[in-house]
Amino acid sequence: MKILILKRDKLGDLLLTTPLFALLREHFPHACIDLLASDYNGWVAAGNPHLDRIFLYRRVRIGRRFSPLAIGSQAWLFARLLCKRYDFAIVAQGEDSPRAVTRALWTGAKRVISYAQVPQRYGNRLTDALVPPAEGHEAARLLALLEPLGIRGKLIEVAPTFVLPQQAATYAAQWLKTAGLTPGQYIVLGLGARRARKQPTATQLVRWVERIHRQFGLSCVFMWTPGGKTNVLYPGDDAIAEPILQANPVGLVPFRGPLIPALGLIWNAKTSIFPDSGLMHFASASPGGVLGLFGDEPDFAQKWRPLGPRSRHLVAPLVASIDDETVFEALGGILESR
Numbered sequence: 001m002k003i004l005i006l007k008r009d010k011l012g013d014l015l016l017t018t019p020l021f022a023l024l025r026e027h028f029p030h031a032c033i034d035l036l037a038s039d040y041n042g043w044v045a046a047g048n049p050h051l052d053r054i055f056l057y058r059r060v061r062i063g064r065r066f067s068p069l070a071i072g073s074q075a076w077l078f079a080r081l082l083c084k085r086y087d088f089a090i091v092a093q094g095e096d097s098p099r100a101v102t103r104a105l106w107t108g109a110k111r112v113i114s115y116a117q118v119p120q121r122y123g124n125r126l127t128d129a130l131v132p133p134a135e136g137h138e139a140a141r142l143l144a145l146l147e148p149l150g151i152r153g154k155l156i157e158v159a160p161t162f163v164l165p166q167q168a169a170t171y172a173a174q175w176l177k178t179a180g181l182t183p184g185q186y187i188v189l190g191l192g193a194r195r196a197r198k199q200p201t202a203t204q205l206v207r208w209v210e211r212i213h214r215q216f217g218l219s220c221v222f223m224w225t226p227g228g229k230t231n232v233l234y235p236g237d238d239a240i241a242e243p244i245l246q247a248n249p250v251g252l253v254p255f256r257g258p259l260i261p262a263l264g265l266i267w268n269a270k271t272s273i274f275p276d277s278g279l280m281h282f283a284s285a286s287p288g289g290v291l292g293l294f295g296d297e298p299d300f301a302q303k304w305r306p307l308g309p310r311s312r313h314l315v316a317p318l319v320a321s322i323d324d325e326t327v328f329e330a331l332g333g334i335l336e337s338r
Contacts, residue, residue, distance in 0.1 A: 001087050011282075023143060038059050043165075048161070048163065087110050089107050095115055096114075101116065159309075160281065160307065168267070187221070188265060189221070190273065191223070199275055199295075202243040202244050209252050224240065267286045270288050275319060276292060293319045296315065
């Protein structure tokens, strides 16, 4: 059996697809299971033991930039995929995704499985059109896509998995040594949400750093997305981080760097605190787990909450309205679980 999984969108979304890889491999140990992802998110699945091969397509649009070469590159890639004669192409999206369905149809797979609001728009080549679910965690929605293969979807209450890149491990070891920190003896405190209601305030963060140092005797590696809010590809948090750096609370160790090195520091932390973001899901897949903060309605948090035995989450209309006692009660539960 030959199975191709298609996944577009963000880094955290692909991370949440890893339980689907594992369940497929469990039921079809001798199948060929491949992944098609973009050149932006495909590295997240690198080294995954349940995949045979990862195919990457170049994105045609990156921000406002348009790449004509990417069109030709995609055409060549899909010609190769067409020759592989897949038995199944699974559009691993938790809802209807027209662009992903179109790519799946281009592969020429015998059966194409996807959620579809209006199946007729894709024609009869979309052989297994499923009704998009109205509720449930994103990971559970993805697992439910396996029902046409005779696998009953279920939410696996474990964190998604990823293989820490060697570059990240090497960088973390060197950075921690320079900073005078020991693995497992600090907490990562991060920013990263795109909307203000999802971010903790500078005042909150300063209080948390001081209390973590006082109550647990731990330092805080404070990380944020580098750059300004005008960045088209990914808005940065330099402006939000500045007042925290100026306050310089006891126990604060700043880290302003790219994603891969940040993953190494998260992996070696005792635990992490992040607002809803891709980094929150990477932290949930790390040994220390994560406390996720949601400035949203409960239904949204239920769909995107971090999974794993050492992961917790808090929900409020504004993260700024979550009181410190609630935060530290949840944080204490994570630390005790270790």
